[in-house]
Amino acid sequence: MTTFSSGATLDSDEPGGPRPRLRITSEPVPTARRGPDPAVGRQVVFEARNVSVNYGEKRALDSINMQIYRNLATALIGPSGCGKSTFLRSLNRMNDSISGFKLGGQVLYHGHDLYDPRANRVEVRRRIGMVFQKPNPFPKSIYDNVAWAPRNLGMKDNMDDRVERALKSAALWDEVKNRLKSSALGLSGGQQQRLCIARAIAIEPDVVLLDEPASALDPIATASIEELIDDLKMRYTIVIVTHNMQQAARVADRTAFFSLGHDEVGTLIEYGETSRLFASPADPRTRAYVTGQFG
Amino acid sequence: MSVPDPSHALTPSGNLRRRMAVSNVMQGLATAAAVLAVAVLGILVAFVVVHGIGALSWGFLTGSLPPPTGDGSGIGPAILGTGEIVLFATLIAAPVGVLTALFLTEYAPPRIGSPIRLVIDVMAGVPTIVVGVFVYELLVIGVGSTGYAAAVALSIVMMPLITRAALESLNRVPGVLREAADALGVSRWRTILGVVLPSATRGIVTATILAAARAAGETAPLLIVDSVFGPNVQLNVAHGIPNIPLTIFSLAEYGTPIAKQQAWGAGFVLLFLILAANIGARTLVGRGQRRAFV
Numbered sequence: 321m322t323t324f325s326s327g328a329t330l331d332s333d334e335p336g337g338p339r340p341r342l343r344i345t346s347e348p349v350p351t352a353r354r355g356p357d358p359a360v361g362r363q364v365v366f367e368a369r370n371v372s373v374n375y376g377e378k379r380a381l382d383s384i385n386m387q388i389y390r391n392l393a394t395a396l397i398g399p400s401g402c403g404k405s406t407f408l409r410s411l412n413r414m415n416d417s418i419s420g421f422k423l424g425g426q427v428l429y430h431g432h433d434l435y436d437p438r439a440n441r442v443e444v445r446r447r448i449g450m451v452f453q454k455p456n457p458f459p460k461s462i463y464d465n466v467a468w469a470p471r472n473l474g475m476k477d478n479m480d481d482r483v484e485r486a487l488k489s490a491a492l493w494d495e496v497k498n499r500l501k502s503s504a505l506g507l508s509g510g511q512q513q514r515l516c517i518a519r520a521i522a523i524e525p526d527v528v529l530l531d532e533p534a535s536a537l538d539p540i541a542t543a544s545i546e547e548l549i550d551d552l553k554m555r556y557t558i559v560i561v562t563h564n565m566q567q568a569a570r571v572a573d574r575t576a577f578f579s580l581g582h583d584e585v586g587t588l589i590e591y592g593e594t595s596r597l598f599a600s601p602a603d604p605r606t607r608a609y610v611t612g613q614f615g
Numbered sequence: 616m617s618v619p620d621p622s623h624a625l626t627p628s629g630n631l632r633r634r635m636a637v638s639n640v641m642q643g644l645a646t647a648a649a650v651l652a653v654a655v656l657g658i659l660v661a662f663v664v665v666h667g668i669g670a671l672s673w674g675f676l677t678g679s680l681p682p683p684t685g686d687g688s689g690i691g692p693a694i695l696g697t698g699e700i701v702l703f704a705t706l707i708a709a710p711v712g713v714l715t716a717l718f719l720t721e722y723a724p725p726r727i728g729s730p731i732r733l734v735i736d737v738m739a740g741v742p743t744i745v746v747g748v749f750v751y752e753l754l755v756i757g758v759g760s761t762g763y764a765a766a767v768a769l770s771i772v773m774m775p776l777i778t779r780a781a782l783e784s785l786n787r788v789p790g791v792l793r794e795a796a797d798a799l800g801v802s803r804w805r806t807i808l809g810v811v812l813p814s815a816t817r818g819i820v821t822a823t824i825l826a827a828a829r830a831a832g833e834t835a836p837l838l839i840v841d842s843v844f845g846p847n848v849q850l851n852v853a854h855g856i857p858n859i860p861l862t863i864f865s866l867a868e869y870g871t872p873i874a875k876q877q878a879w880g881a882g883f884v885l886l887f888l889i890l891a892a893n894i895g896a897r898t899l900v901g902r903g904q905r906r907a908f909v
Contacts, residue, residue: 414797414798456794459792468799468801472802
């Protein structure tokens, strides 16, 4: 499997897509979730510097400062309307097409400003993939769903292998290997969502953003997606928005709690190692949320 | 209003009788209007068939146009000519219409999109005789009747129809598919080719057929830009090209019994072609809709 994330789990045999310029501070190692802060010594993938977001006159997000680390799963949790999805979508510029969207501050990706006028939006998304809340497979065959983007990006060699690897990585291969040519719309919701994950990783991105990927799924499908996230972070940096605290606790190494601050504007309340954030939240608002007093 | 007595039999109480009467009258009026509309079309078609079918023969369908005495052979050159003019008009109007619709749904910010939409809507309502005068000024003065002027005029009639229908088809393509494609780092045009257009093709093809059918019967612009043509087959677009609507017009004007029957016959052929195109296009849509829900 070729990816451009580093790490011992990979056997790279062909050069992949564009590599981000690396500023490796240490070799990333797979983490146990309990123990020392998993962020220690890791490369910073995203750095939000005083980020604010406006939709027209309405401010949705204010003064976000946080760093997201390589090969970790980072969860964004918080009540509805707190701006966690807005922040996630700002990480690969999916908000650009929303009229009135305006971002203040800086979002750095491997040190490059994502919103620099020279930064190309298509290139940004080529490196930072996204899986959405509702499964949204293309009305094409299972095979073509996975192969479409690589084909358009010029990654045409060994397409069958690429499709197989992506489907295996998304833990879907065994279920679909005998019907690759049939329509993706015939899959169940959970299978469709795993297909969307396979589609996202088929182009070998650096980061996979997941926007409540299991909220439309039943508990069994949810469990398989969560298991998958655990595997995927070995190779990709994962940022996941979830409204489900248990899910954050299960899959994320680090968790950021967003909520409405003063003036009803979403902001980052607390961010840290997941076990610490849930066991001993520093902020009373975090404590109230994780103990189920609101949200 | 008084509360109904629960023990009362379930027959209408209070003013329900009156309310039901009003409701029934309105339902009756609506039904009658629908029956009338269908009946008018039915009678019209029956009339054309009854009068026109007698004129039909192989000679009529293939023979050259009758001379002004009205006792000629057929409308072959007009059928071919209308086919050619409409084909060229479609070749002009379909790309412009579809690309305009793509611009509006995929590229244009709302601030630019809404005025263009308005212009398209207004264009669809421009009287076709005005289109004829416009093309006459532009292409016919000093040159005379030409097939290409006719094609341009008809394409102006077709363009807003195709654009509006293509817009509808493109708007039905779920936004989440565009978002999914965007998130894969695929450029917008590739997304349009690979995801958006395949989902909308059927609707766009149908719209184009319907617009072509509409243009085939358009008479007013042709009266101005393509009314001078010879009796024989003419496929050179630099000359006046025979066409069915104006052939019907002239035959009806000759007034002789044979000419009148031939006018009905030509009307029958035109109506048949347009109905066939309509039914064909709608079957295409119907198939598409069924497939979409499988």
